Amino acid sequence: MPKLENPVESPCFGCGPKHARGLRLSFERSGQQVVCFHTPREDEVGWPGHMHPGLHFMVLRETSYWGALELGGKVHGAGTRSVLRIFASPPVSVPFRTRSRIKKRTRRGLHITAVSESLDGKKRYGVLQTIYLPAKRSFVERAGLQLPDYLLNDMDP
Secondary structure: OOEOOOOOOOOOOOOOOOOOOOOOOOOEEEOOEEEEEEOOOHHHEOOOOEEOHHHHHHHHHHHHHHHHHHHHOOOEEEEEEEEEEEOOOOEOOOOEEEEEEEEEEOOOOEEEEEEEEEOOOOOEEEEEEEEEEEOEHHHHHHHOOOOOHHHHOOOEO
């Protein structure tokens, strides 16, 4: 699976490759889905022996966003709602995967579903469904975000 490009200067806590305290998640494309593999560290604990639920959500959310970016072909912002269902927290020190895919395309945006599960797919940890709307260049500029040109090129004004 080809690894997706994420600039090393990305300040993101979830996926910034050099963030000092971040998760440093990376993503790969596999057909019509984006996949992330993560092994929770000892300092990512919530309940003893299990990943903190907020960090688990972050892995789902980041994989969902990267699905919208890669599979949708442009930068999107979270739209009107997200629905999260957590069944269990992944165990610390045990790798798991999160997969995202486009569930539905509408003229307004993308409905993305992200699922976290054991590597063998037998244990499901959580599901996140999010609606993403295409980001506009004017929004990015007003927010003061410094995005690389390759992200800005296809953005509507």
